[in-house]
Amino acid sequence: MKRLLIxxxxxxxxxxxxxxxxxxxxxxxxxxxxxxxxxxxxxxxYLLMPFGVYKPDQIVKxxxxxxxxxxxxxxxxxxxxxxxxxxxxxxxxxxLPYDQLVIATGTTPRPQQTPGVVGREWRKSVxxxxxxxxxxxxxxxxxxxxxxxxxxxxxxxxxxxPVAAIEFTFxxxxxxxxxxxxxxxxxxxxxxxxxxxxxxxCSRELGGMLDAxxxxxxxxxxVERVDDEARTLISYDERVIPFDLLVTVPxxxxxxxVGRSGLGDDLNYVPVDKHTFLARAWPNIFAVGDAGDIPTSxxxxxxxxxxxxxxxxxxxxxxxxxxxxxxxxxANCFIESGDGKALLLDFNYDVEPLPGTFPLPxxxxxxxxxxxxxxxxxxxMFKWVYWxxxxxxxxxxxxxxxxxxxxxxxxxxxxxxxxxxxxxxxxEKSH
Amino acid sequence: MTVAAVAGREVHxxxxxxxxxxxxxxxxxxxxxxxxxxxELTEAHMKAVRFLRADFKQTGETPTLRRCTNVGGFPTKDLxxxxxxxxxxxxxxxxxxxKPVGCV
Numbered sequence: 001m002k003r004l005l006i007x008x009x010x011x012x013x014x015x016x017x018x019x020x021x022x023x024x025x026x027x028x029x030x031x032x033x034x035x036x037x038x039x040x041x042x043x044x045x046y047l048l049m050p051f052g053v054y055k056p057d058q059i060v061k062x063x064x065x066x067x068x069x070x071x072x073x074x075x076x077x078x079x080x081x082x083x084x085x086x087x088x089x090x091x092x093x094x095x096l097p098y099d100q101l102v103i104a105t106g107t108t109p110r111p112q113q114t115p116g117v118v119g120r121e122w123r124k125s126v127x128x129x130x131x132x133x134x135x136x137x138x139x140x141x142x143x144x145x146x147x148x149x150x151x152x153x154x155x156x157x158x159x160x161x162p163v164a165a166i167e168f169t170f171x172x173x174x175x176x177x178x179x180x181x182x183x184x185x186x187x188x189x190x191x192x193x194x195x196x197x198x199x200x201x202c203s204r205e206l207g208g209m210l211d212a213x214x215x216x217x218x219x220x221x222x223v224e225r226v227d228d229e230a231r232t233l234i235s236y237d238e239r240v241i242p243f244d245l246l247v248t249v250p251x252x253x254x255x256x257x258v259g260r261s262g263l264g265d266d267l268n269y270v271p272v273d274k275h276t277f278l279a280r281a282w283p284n285i286f287a288v289g290d291a292g293d294i295p296t297s298x299x300x301x302x303x304x305x306x307x308x309x310x311x312x313x314x315x316x317x318x319x320x321x322x323x324x325x326x327x328x329x330x331a332n333c334f335i336e337s338g339d340g341k342a343l344l345l346d347f348n349y350d351v352e353p354l355p356g357t358f359p360l361p362x363x364x365x366x367x368x369x370x371x372x373x374x375x376x377x378x379x380x381m382f383k384w385v386y387w388x389x390x391x392x393x394x395x396x397x398x399x400x401x402x403x404x405x406x407x408x409x410x411x412x413x414x415x416x417x418x419x420x421x422x423x424x425x426x427x428e429k430s431h
Numbered sequence: 432m433t434v435a436a437v438a439g440r441e442v443h444x445x446x447x448x449x450x451x452x453x454x455x456x457x458x459x460x461x462x463x464x465x466x467x468x469x470x471e472l473t474e475a476h477m478k479a480v481r482f483l484r485a486d487f488k489q490t491g492e493t494p495t496l497r498r499c500t501n502v503g504g505f506p507t508k509d510l511x512x513x514x515x516x517x518x519x520x521x522x523x524x525x526x527x528x529x530k531p532v533g534c535v
Contacts, residue, residue, distance in 0.1 A: 156497070194517075220516055220517060222496075222507070222511070224507070224508065236507055236508050236510075236511040237511045237515060237516060265498075266495065266497050266498045266501050266502070267497070295532050
């Protein structure tokens with residue numbers, strides 16, 4: 001009996017367990033999956049919870065509900081991987097041997113990495129929304145906040161769901177407007193990037209949307225520390241941004257055991273081949289989802305498209321055959337823009353987010369890079385899709401490889417027509 | 432990719448002026464590259480640049496700012512003083528290496 005060991009029962013790990021249990025012969029392969037607890041969080045819900053869209057109990061379910069029969073779920077903390085001996089040690093001493101290892105333990109926010117964040121103002125005037133507790137605490141703070149300077153801030157890239165901070169900014173602006181507080185709130189969006197987003201067309205579009213909402217954009221800001229007494233954000237080049245309410249996206253890092261095992265880079269991400277997810281250092285270790293170092297968004301959609309490719313490849317790989325598929329970096333995401341509307345982005349390693357329709361040319365129904373009500377409903381519907389189709393590894397009508405059909409390249413006749421009205425500030429520089 | 436004349440010789444550069452051939456660089460060239468972006472190269476600058484070159488040779492990638500601090504031992508604050516505003520990008524430019532991989 002051969003052993004497939006999956007570390008992490010989050011979005012990517014759970015999909016791998018479901019897809020591979022169906023594809024690998026039960027008499028030939030045993031599958032074990034390890035996680036530190038039995039709680040699966042619907043992480044996109046963290047963004048909306050502070051605004052009262054979801055209640056806490058709507059976004060958590062037991063992991064066991066999504067692990068198929070024939071897969072052994074073990075609850076325990078991972079101490080380290082010993083790749084030279086093909087085994088994983090759990091805290092407490094248990095040993096799990098493997099023939100093939102899939103690392104899917106994702107990435108987590110590390111607010112302690114920036115001095116002053118986890119200090120006397122933590123969860124009072126200094127918040128984050130990347131954890132269940134953080135999102136809830138921020139929701140409580142927003143309920144009673146009377147206005148002042150709101151600063152939304154990204155510490156360092158890459159972070160999980162890189163558009164979440166700008167979505168939060170749009171949602172907060174809309175939230176304060178509806179509560180009659182907008183004229184009492186100054187909003188600043190602070191980013192280490194040189195524009196509102198990484199890719200030029202999208203950065204321009206989002207930059208224009210910030211401008212139209214009266215939100216100040218502070219770029220190239222590499223934070224050194226938070227002064228929690230003066231309530232300021234201070235950069236390495238000594239810029240100072242005062243706040244009354246800070247919503248920060250902390251440094252994100254892969255799991256600590258990855259570092260302890262000598263398998264990670266400086267942020268504990270496993271260096272992998274960006275088309276197959278095979279670890280560069282070991283021929284029987286893969287890293288999927290946010291755990292690897294592939295140069296695309298750390299996001300559930302990337303995990304979804306990449307696991308489709310990975311599962312198809314894996315069954316060939318373990319038979320000693322070449323891997324037939326190559327991941328193209330496909331990611332897509334809904335961007336909430338407030339007032340019940342959202343944008344949709346669809347991109348890959350080589351093609352930046354472009355305007356157009358998705359998934360079908362002309363028919364859509366979703367519009368790419370434009371604010372639409374339907375995109376917002378798409379985002380809300382996605383929670384159902386996530387629990388019922390995505391995690392169980394059922395097919396979704398979305399191909400893993402990105403399609404150019406329905407998209408409009410900048411400079412084409414269609415693009416000129418679509419942008420005749422023209423968005424605001426220019427930011428052609430790519431990061 | 433195009434060929435540009437820098438300090439009186441021809442080197443291969445990308446559309447933003449970053450050198451694309453590792454071996455076309457030397458410390459003389461670095462002075463001119465630095466001057467192009469308003470930096471007068473000192474030994475302190477060169478120490479960081481040499482680390483970038485050595486690390487790239489080992490890993491095949493331009494190191495991130497975090498890596499320069501963690502592995503190279505250069506305090507981030509110093510790098511911001513030496514290469515103001517965009518140290519990662521400016522260091523890569525002076526070191527004749529590809530622009531650090533954009534984050535997405």
